[in-house]
Amino acid sequence: MKKLTIATRSSQLAVWQADFIKNEINKKYPDVTIELKKIKTKGDKILDTPLAKIGGKGLFVKEVENALYERKADIAVHSMKDVPSEMPEGMELFVTPKRETPYDAFLSINYNSIDELPRGAVVGTSSLRRMVQIRKRRPDLKIENLRGNINTRIKKLEDGMYDAIVLAKAGLVRVGFFQHLKQTLTEDIMIPAVCQGTLGIEVREDDMESKELLKFFYDEETYIRTKAERAFLKTLEGGCQVPIAGYSILNGSKLKLMGMVSSLDAKEYIYREVEDSVENAESMGISLAKEILNAGGREILANIYHEE
Numbered sequence: 040m041k042k043l044t045i046a047t048r049s050s051q052l053a054v055w056q057a058d059f060i061k062n063e064i065n066k067k068y069p070d071v072t073i074e075l076k077k078i079k080t081k082g083d084k085i086l087d088t089p090l091a092k093i094g095g096k097g098l099f100v101k102e103v104e105n106a107l108y109e110r111k112a113d114i115a116v117h118s119m120k121d122v123p124s125e126m127p128e129g130m131e132l133f134v135t136p137k138r139e140t141p142y143d144a145f146l147s148i149n150y151n152s153i154d155e156l157p158r159g160a161v162v163g164t165s166s167l168r169r170m171v172q173i174r175k176r177r178p179d180l181k182i183e184n185l186r187g188n189i190n191t192r193i194k195k196l197e198d199g200m201y202d203a204i205v206l207a208k209a210g211l212v213r214v215g216f217f218q219h220l221k222q223t224l225t226e227d228i229m230i231p232a233v234c235q236g237t238l239g240i241e242v243r244e245d246d247m248e249s250k251e252l253l254k255f256f257y258d259e260e261t262y263i264r265t266k267a268e269r270a271f272l273k274t275l276e277g278g279c280q281v282p283i284a285g286y287s288i289l290n291g292s293k294l295k296l297m298g299m300v301s302s303l304d305a306k307e308y309i310y311r312e313v314e315d316s317v318e319n320a321e322s323m324g325i326s327l328a329k330e331i332l333n334a335g336g337r338e339i340l341a342n343i344y345h346e347e
């Protein structure tokens with residue numbers, strides 16, 4: 040293969056991610072000429088509306104994927120967190136490179152941790168999953184919507200619009216921005232989103248040449264965790280626009296999978312976990328989701344979809 044075009048969203052983080060994949064490929068195959076095709080998606084253009092309201096699964100993904108359909112690009116690099124659990128006809132999520140940190144990050148100018156925030160402090164976040172987990176831990180805090188790329192979000196913190204903001208740590212690590220980072224929210228404080236920190240490379244199913252080129256990205260641990268977490272999400276039929284968390288830890292041949300579904304006010308909050316052999320990664324995801332649905336998750340999710 041001589042030339043490869045990578046489709047990506049046009050946000051700073053997405054371009055960083057596509058560049059990263061480009062450079063990794065070139066380290067291994069210096070002769071391949073790689074170009075980026077940057078696509079400004081609806082999710083990137085509408086910045087004043089909460090993500091949950093712009094709606095639709097695959098908000099950040101579909102328009103990038105179209106470039107593959109139209110053969111304007113060979114592969115697409117996505118944040119797995121944004122990729123719907125059902126892939127469209129003819130497309131394949133071929134490989135998930137080694138996962139970056141899955142956790143959320145707490146950024147503040149004056150406070151060192153979420154527990155240190157004074158009563159009634161204002162916290163900015165763009166995700167319902169983060170909102171409900173903050174609410175559950177600190178019902179006194181005021182949670183406000185925060186959108187925009189990393190720079191914009193941090194600027195809003197610096198401008199004093201929020202006492203703290205919470206966003207994906209992987210994004211900060213990738214662009215090398217650690218200012219105001221005060222606390223990493225591990226899963227005992229905030230359960231990450233399904234596949235947060237994981238990239239997914241999508242190809243046309245019949246594109247054997249690209250697949251051959253991408254094979255070396257395979258990382259077994261990321262593969263297993265992706266499988267378990269995505270099976271969980273798929274069974275819940277949730278996108279990233281609902282208060283769902285799912286996170287797995289691999290320990291030798293054992294996989295632990297944690298799941299959470301909550302009402303928006305965090306008054307109904309269901310958490311369950313399972314542990315089993317890695318061979319059962321996918322079935323664990325399915326059974327954990329069913330357990331949560333049957334414990335009241337079904338009604339919680341139905342209510343949230345109804346309110347939209």
Ligand SMILES: NCc1[nH]cc(CCC(=O)O)c1CC(=O)O
Nearest residue numbers: 118120206207209210235236237
């Ligand atoms: N929903 C947007 C989005 N999709 C992926 C990331 C972060 C990087 C990752 O999870 O790999 C972000 C930003 C954020 O949630 O703060």
